[in-house]
Amino acid sequence: MSVEVYYDDDADLGLIQAKKVAVIGYGSQGHAHALSLRDSGVDVVIGLPEGSKSRPKAEEQGLRVVTPAQAAAEADVIMVLAPDTAQRGIYAESIAPHLAPGKAIFFGHGFNIRYGLIKPPAEVDVAMVAPKGPGHLVRRQYSDGKGVPCLVAVEQDASGNALALALAYAKGIGGTRAGAIKTTFTEETETDLFGEQAVLCGGASALVQTGFEVLTEAGYAPEVAYFECLHELKLIVDLMYEGGIAKMRYSISDTAEYGDLSRGSRIIDSRVKDEMRKILGEIQSGEFAREWVAEDEAGRPNFTKWQAEGAAHPIEETGRKLRGMMSWVDRPITETA
Numbered sequence: 001m002s003v004e005v006y007y008d009d010d011a012d013l014g015l016i017q018a019k020k021v022a023v024i025g026y027g028s029q030g031h032a033h034a035l036s037l038r039d040s041g042v043d044v045v046i047g048l049p050e051g052s053k054s055r056p057k058a059e060e061q062g063l064r065v066v067t068p069a070q071a072a073a074e075a076d077v078i079m080v081l082a083p084d085t086a087q088r089g090i091y092a093e094s095i096a097p098h099l100a101p102g103k104a105i106f107f108g109h110g111f112n113i114r115y116g117l118i119k120p121p122a123e124v125d126v127a128m129v130a131p132k133g134p135g136h137l138v139r140r141q142y143s144d145g146k147g148v149p150c151l152v153a154v155e156q157d158a159s160g161n162a163l164a165l166a167l168a169y170a171k172g173i174g175g176t177r178a179g180a181i182k183t184t185f186t187e188e189t190e191t192d193l194f195g196e197q198a199v200l201c202g203g204a205s206a207l208v209q210t211g212f213e214v215l216t217e218a219g220y221a222p223e224v225a226y227f228e229c230l231h232e233l234k235l236i237v238d239l240m241y242e243g244g245i246a247k248m249r250y251s252i253s254d255t256a257e258y259g260d261l262s263r264g265s266r267i268i269d270s271r272v273k274d275e276m277r278k279i280l281g282e283i284q285s286g287e288f289a290r291e292w293v294a295e296d297e298a299g300r301p302n303f304t305k306w307q308a309e310g311a312a313h314p315i316e317e318t319g320r321k322l323r324g325m326m327s328w329v330d331r332p333i334t335e336t337a
């Protein structure tokens with residue numbers, strides 16, 4: 001592999017144990033980082049606004065919660081794990097006034113640094129520890145003595161020790177048990193956005209909905225279409241996850257494999273690939289970031305409309321009914337911290 005990968009032996013937990021860490025935000029990532037750091041012997045304080053819904057959760061878990069400004073004032077390392085769109089405001093109002101030489105500001109995703117929405121002063125370290133998995137998995141893996149691989153990056157190395165500090169943090173959340181891959185803010189941000197837009201979230205959702213529409217519009221039962229286009233996707237993705245596309249193809253029938261090999265490239269054809277390149281271009285040029293920031297500032301009119309349209313898609317109603325028949329899949333969307 002051409003990338004540099006760091007494991008537990010490459011990281012000194014003592015570096016982060018010697019610091020006070022403020023975790024700003026207590027959602028998917030925030031709760032996982034804070035609880036795992038605490039269990040790794042790190043002094044952690046949570047920064048949340050008065051009245052935040054997350055406050056009782058963090059307090060119930062035995063964590064001390066103060067305002068983001070107080071947390072930033074107290075801490076040596078400030079990890080920003082609030083929603084990407086909120087980070088710029090939190091930084092300006094609550095973090096920037098408390099940054100001083102010797103402090104570090106950390107991120108779980110590079111969006112705000114990559115697009116210049118947050119510009120920390122030269123005298124602080126700026127680094128990223130970005131687990132490659134949802135926060136609840138990060139926490140569960142840590143608690144099981146394992147870890148989720150993470151990306152680490154240093155944007156600004158004022159102390160000369162920023163990478164070592166980021167690796168120590170990654171060790172504190174279990175990341176170096178699995179491996180911490182060194183990257184840059186630019187690479188992490190651009191690939192993360194591309195992945196979620198073109199493949200994982202945007203691409204996959206559209207593929208599933210469109211397949212469901214084609215079958216139901218042709219008169220097939222929505223229940224049967226649901227199984228074929230959504231439910232079984234997990235079985236297929238699980239096989240890919242375990243052993244790549246090769247293992248999935250090994251496991252499916254020859255008929256399915258022939259259909260895959262002969263038809264797949266008609267679905268994801270050169271037009272789709274060109275569109276993917278266009279989407280990547282919008283990410284690289286900053287066009288997507290500008291659009292998303294403007295949408296958020298305008299009160300998210302399109303976001304809200306598209307969310308409602310997605311929720312009203314017939315596949316959701318069909319899925320609700322069918323999942324009710326399958327006790328093992330009918331779970332709440334989020335697990336609690």
Ligand SMILES: NC(=O)C1=CN([C@@H]2O[C@H](COP(=O)(O)OP(=O)(O)OC[C@H]3O[C@@H](n4cnc5c(N)ncnc54)[C@H](OP(=O)(O)O)[C@@H]3O)[C@@H](O)[C@H]2O)C=CC1
Pocket residue numbers: 024025026027028029030047048049051052053054055068080081082083084086090108109130131132133134135
């Ligand atoms: N979700 C994931 O698995 C992944 C996320 N990331 C990155 O991690 C970061 C956090 O994302 P995620 O964990 O999904 O976030 P969530 O949306 O799950 O959680 C947001 C948290 O921030 C709090 N919050 C909201 N506004 C403020 C504010 N003004 N000041 C302080 N806290 C605030 C929320 O509190 P309240 O309850 O009051 O709303 C909540 O506790 C992002 O940069 C994201 O890109 C990276 C990898 C994966």
Ligand SMILES: CC[C@](O)(C(C)=O)C(=O)O
Pocket residue numbers: 132133134192195196200201
């Ligand atoms: C795939 C979505 C993600 O990038 C993630 C969980 O990694 C996100 O931003 O939530």
Ligand SMILES: [Mg+2]
Pocket residue numbers: 192196
């Ligand atoms: Mg991601």
Ligand SMILES: [Mg+2]
Pocket residue numbers: 109192193196
């Ligand atoms: Mg993302």
